[in-house]
Amino acid sequence: QVQLQESGPGLLKPSQTLSLTCTVSGGSISSGSYYWSWIRQPAGKGLEWIGRIYTSGSTNYNPSLKSRVTISVDTSKNQFSLKLSSVTAADTAVYYCARVLAVLTLAFDIWGQGTMVTVSS
């Protein structure tokens, strides 16, 4: 079955760029009618959708983060990635990658285990 795994640095300093990669295993990132998404969750708080990408490269971002976010896909590596620039302490969170099922609705049907990113000087 399809599994997702996030990877990337866990500690950043303010103003640096957060870079995370999600590796998809057990299936091709290009197969089926799926988008691929990033979601984050500060400790003890709720979930915030960051953005999504289709394998064509088409993207859609949360306006609250749009000026700082780039999501890209590398179908040859079965991966998609997140870059978030100019991070501050407010970007400290667990970051999840997720597959977006597009049937009747758009739903996050498969999630990675999440990776903790801390922004601290």
Next chain:
Amino acid sequence: DIQMTQSPSSLSASVGDRVTITCRASQSISSYLNWYQQKPGKAPKFLIYAASSLQSGVPSRFSGSGSGTDFTLTISSLQPEDFATFYCQQSYSSPYTFGQGTKLEIK
């Protein structure tokens, strides 16, 4: 952005109880509503899509209903493994927003 408001924020219940969690959207979202369950330290698990369709593998004691602005998640008979935090999420329009969560605790 569409605001999603869940009630209650927390709930204490016993094994075997029937519980209902409510999710209200700030505008009509038709049936573009999904539900997730999250246990501490784990990623959310997808439960219900399009307001009332059960994801494959999810026990039938979970059910969802509603349309427009008001939705409910019902667990017909609580099991020990059901105690967790539940989130609703709208996919009617971007940005896709989540409710603040309802924490279901053991009484």
